[in-house]
Amino acid sequence: MTVSYSDLAEAPPPAWGGDDEWLECVRVCDETHDVRSFVLRPLQARSFRYRPGQFITLRLDIAGEQLNRCYTLCSSPTRPDTLMITVKRVPGGKVSNWLHDHVKPGTRLSATGPAGSFCFPAGPVKVPARGQLYLSGGSGITPLMSMSRAWADLGLDADVQFMHAARTPQDIVFADELKLLARSLPRWRATMVCEGRGDTPGYSGLLGRLSLPLLRAQVPDLLEREVWCCGPAPFMAAVRGMLAEAGFDMSRYHEESFNFETPAADAPAAAQTQPTSTEAKRFAITLKTRGERFECGADETLLKAAQRAGIRWPFSCSSGVCGTCRTRKLAGEVEMKQGGGLRPREVAQGWMLPCCSKPLSDVELDR
Numbered sequence: 001m002t003v004s005y006s007d008l009a010e011a012p013p014p015a016w017g018g019d020d021e022w023l024e025c026v027r028v029c030d031e032t033h034d035v036r037s038f039v040l041r042p043l044q045a046r047s048f049r050y051r052p053g054q055f056i057t058l059r060l061d062i063a064g065e066q067l068n069r070c071y072t073l074c075s076s077p078t079r080p081d082t083l084m085i086t087v088k089r090v091p092g093g094k095v096s097n098w099l100h101d102h103v104k105p106g107t108r109l110s111a112t113g114p115a116g117s118f119c120f121p122a123g124p125v126k127v128p129a130r131g132q133l134y135l136s137g138g139s140g141i142t143p144l145m146s147m148s149r150a151w152a153d154l155g156l157d158a159d160v161q162f163m164h165a166a167r168t169p170q171d172i173v174f175a176d177e178l179k180l181l182a183r184s185l186p187r188w189r190a191t192m193v194c195e196g197r198g199d200t201p202g203y204s205g206l207l208g209r210l211s212l213p214l215l216r217a218q219v220p221d222l223l224e225r226e227v228w229c230c231g232p233a234p235f236m237a238a239v240r241g242m243l244a245e246a247g248f249d250m251s252r253y254h255e256e257s258f259n260f261e262t263p264a265a266d267a268p269a270a271a272q273t274q275p276t277s278t279e280a281k282r283f284a285i286t287l288k289t290r291g292e293r294f295e296c297g298a299d300e301t302l303l304k305a306a307q308r309a310g311i312r313w314p315f316s317c318s319s320g321v322c323g324t325c326r327t328r329k330l331a332g333e334v335e336m337k338q339g340g341g342l343r344p345r346e347v348a349q350g351w352m353l354p355c356c357s358k359p360l361s362d363v364e365l366d367r
Contacts, residue, residue, distance in 0.1 A: 012080070013045035021046075025107045026082065031173045034089040035139060036100055037074070039082050040109065047080040052150045053119030053143035053228075056083065057322050059110040059314075062098050068316045068324040069095045072230075072256075073114060074142040074174075078153035086173065088139040115323055117340045118143055118230070118256050125150060130226045130252070131159040133219055135210070135239055137231025138166065141173050143256065144228060152184050161219045162190040165210045165235065168198025191218050210235075212242040223248055230256040283359040287311075287367045288330060302334070302354035302363070313354065317341075320356030327354060332363030 027039040055072045075084035090096045103109070134144040141164055151158045166172045169192070178190045193206045193214065206214070215222055223246065229239050236255050243253060281298045285305065296305035303325055306313050315325040323341035328350045334357040341353050354365075 012047050014047065015049050016042055016046035021111065022108045023083070023111050025103050025105055025109065028104060031086060032171055035086060035171075035173050036089070037084055037086040038099065038103055039075075039084050040111070041082045043108070048077065048083055048114070049080065050077050050114035051119035052076060052125070052146040054114040054116040054146075055143075055322070056085070056111045056113035057115070057316060057324050058095070059112065059324075060095060060098070062094055065094075066314060067095055068314050068322075070316050070322045070324070072116075072142040072146070074145045074149075076146055076149035076153050078150055086139060086142050086145075112323060115340050116321055118228075118254060120147070125154060125156070127156050127158050128226065131161070131221065131224065133222065133225040133227045134160060134162040135227060135229040135231070136162075136164045137210075137235035138171070139173060140229075140231030140235070140256065143230050145174055145177075147228070148181055148185075148188065151188065152181055157186055159187040160185070160189070161225070162188065163193065163210065163215070163218060164190065165193045165195075165231070167195050169194055169200040169203045169205070170198050210238070210242075212245055215242060216246070222246060226252045226254075228254045283332075284362045285359065286362075286364045288364055289367050296359050296363075298358060298360070300358065302357050302359065302365075306354065315355055318355045320353050323353065325353055325355050326351050328352070328366040330364040330366050333360040334358060334363060335360055 022043050023040040024043055025038050026041050029037040029039070031037055050073060053072070055070045057068055057070050060067050060069070071085040071087060073083055074086045075082065087096050087099050089100045134147070136144050144162065148160065148162065151160065162178070164172065164178075169175070172178075172192055172194070175192075178192075181188055182190050191206065193208065193210050194203065195209060196207065197203045208214070219225065227239075227243065227248070229236055240250075240253070240255075243250065282295045283298065284293060285296045285302060286293045292311060294305055294309035294311065296302055303313060303315060303318065313325060316322045317324070320336070320338035320341050326342060326346075329352045330350070334352060336347075336352055336357040338353050338356050342351055
């Protein structure tokens, strides 16, 4: 697709839809030795509308296997013509390695979204009344980068302390751009914490791991800020422990609810270890298209019951956020506590998310 100057002067194109649509890769950027960014654009002119910190779900066919993965958008919605996702190559990871090895300009990917609640509230983006503290580890920097890029593009003077933890200086994603943001935003400050110097013996930044004494030293008004945290699960658990020890008001704490890079195939075994009550009422769940039927207790989700019955079901987050497992309910009632994976109009049309839905009666699904 070519773009002329006259195109840029025309009215903005219609919004990109939330249903399955194909995106084309237009650029690939190496961020570090094992992290790569992919810039995506719709096949037809569309405008991306989302909130900083949200994600899309890729639906891929890899070696004949249908796989779904969620990736945070590190781009800013102030630049609505393209999206950018940044992917770390995970040893043994089917999707991350496939993306690194096969996606190039011209590659087409099926995607849904955007979705997710780890983001600014709906409405015009404005400078928050309270100072912000961004804490990220590894590739968890992506949603916070989206937020920071939005601050810069909108010219808003947000009070942000950004602390990023990495193994070595070579592992800092967006290292150069973080320096540029610090120059362009008066009250936006970035601090890097590296476990070791790696191949940069002259590195003079902070060394070690993120700790409460370090946090207090770098952010003296820690207890007065609003905290946004994203990174590997152990990193976020450590941050929660530090904040609890410091007496932080956790109502002002936000974290990403699941790890976008963890292969979903690892989750069923964990789900099967969850005990179900033998006294709870059980309901029949029918998959009309597949002609299959299984039982689900009133105290378990439809997804867990399906996995226990040996039924393969695509999913990613298991928390009602990504929308990967969605299916249409034909009959029956469920209690669904989703986290933004479905739009209100989709719920009204009968769509539901088995990962966060418990049966209230026998249920028939269009699957």
